[in-house]
Amino acid sequence: MSMDAGLMTYDCQKFTNAIEQIEELAKSVSKPDTDSRVIQLDALRFWSANAQAMEKFQHFSKEDINQFKLERLKRLVDFAYEKVPFYRQLYTSVGYEPGAIASLEDFSKLPIVTKRQLREFEMVERVSSPRKIISTPSTRTSGSSGTPFISFHDQPDILRDYSEVLRFYNSCLKRPLESGDWIYLIHHAGLWVSSFDGTYRTFQLPDLFPATPLGQHLEFLRPRVISTLPSYLPLIKEMGLRLSDYGVEAIVTNSEYSPQSERDFYARELGVAVFDEYSSEEFGLIATQCSHGMYHVVEDGVHVEIIDKDASELGTVICTDLNNWFMPLIRFEHGDLAREVSAHEACSCGRHGARISEVNGRSDDAFLTADNRVVPSASILAAVDDVLVEHDLNLNEFRVIQTSATDVLLQTIYSGPTYCEMPKLLGHFNERLIALFGYSVNLHHQEVAALADVKSYKRKCLVRDWSKSNHVPG
Secondary structure (H helix, E strand, O other): OEEEOOEEEOOHHHOOOOOHHHHHHHHOOOOOOOOOHHHHHHHHHHHHHHHHHHHHHOOOOHHHHHHHHHHHHHHHHHHHHHHOHHHHHHHHHOOOOOOOOOOHHHHOOOOOEOHHHHHOOOHHHOOOOHHHOOOOOEEEEOOOOOOOEEEEOOHHHHHHHHHHHHHHHHHOOOOOOOOOOEEEEEOOOOOOOOOOOOOOEEEEEOOOOOOOOHHHHHHHHOOOEEEEOHHHHHHHHHOOOOHHHHOOOEEEEOOOOOOHHHHHHHHHHHOOEEEEEEEEOOOEEEEEEOOOOOEEEOOOOEEEEEEOOOOOOEEEEEEEEOOOOOOOOOOEEEEEEEEEEOOOOOOOOOOOOOEEEEEEOOOOOOEEOOOOOEEOHHHHHHHHHHHHHOOOOOEEEEEEEEEEOOEEEEEEEEOOOOOOOHHHHHHHHHHHHHHHHOOOOEEEEEEOOOOOOOOOOOOOOEEEOOOOOOOOOO
16 A cells, blocks of 8 residues: 555555566556545545436436536636636637627637647646646646647546546446446556545556466456457457456447447457447546447536538537636647537437547557557557656657567657657667567657658558558458
């Protein structure tokens, strides 16, 4: 257990059953500052007080949902105008006056905000309480575009985000999670908290390899939910694991694009339903799949607009966080594409709100090993975030290109010196690549003036530039 202000924090990572490989992976997990006993107990109180109302919200009528969002957006926009210098300047430039939002149509006329715009302002000009910026949790990630971005989340936002995750997991199960149940995370990024002070526990593996004794550990914990990357599902299948035999009732995928046909294939092969979530570091959950395959927007957490639609109704995703009052993100261009569904009737699952039938969020290429094994794009991005992005405010853009089974090219655009010497930085990144590939990889580096355009509907930050193909089941 770890210490937090004199309080002992429950350690979920100790439950390895003395399996050596699991112990080594468990030790490599970076524990977020938010995973303290104080915040775990606050999260428990929030969940206990709000879980029932949050579940009820999912079955509100479309009219009631829109009214809820309108009232929240009116308050949020006026608050941002008053408290956040970035929004005061932006909205003043278009003639906005407090109280001008009377409808969702009015809201849709506000300017769209981009990462590039926000990065032109000092950090203290993007938040509502500059004096609290040092003590407020933040994430600095590469996102899906290769442009690093910092977002801040105060504790009320964190508690709400985590409760939305638990609500989603419950929707994937025939009966809700109970206090003694385990959640199993095979992912480089953990949840805000790992338990409610020892209940509703989450065990995390940051990566998965062919030799990982996953089945042995699943038999020990018998988790009801596994949350993981789509890239790991083929590996779990190759291990010969029928997950339903280990107590698993649902798999949740995230962080990478996967077609419905692929998820259906692995649901059959692994013996459990597979649900996808559309989420991001900036917003948390944006939309979650129901048992009928439809993505339902998390409308008590975000307001989603699909703009600039093509003939097939595929358009650009614009998000507004309804609960982040410390660093408001209002009409933020998320950089993804999605197809909105006309909600004239309720979904077969009974919900009435906004729905999405398709999300094309991450267009990154899959990297492949010499033996045709997929190296998860999210794991490579995690290495970029840990080594290059998190500590270096001068990194403006990057791209990682696999040119052969053993060669990787890193292209960067820096606006100033790196936080450490480049050879040392590249050495750390190469170590992460070697761990992911399972053999020696030659890392090359280029500092460029601009990243070349790629043949894609959006800018890629991971590109595989060689011909070996990998079969995706359908």
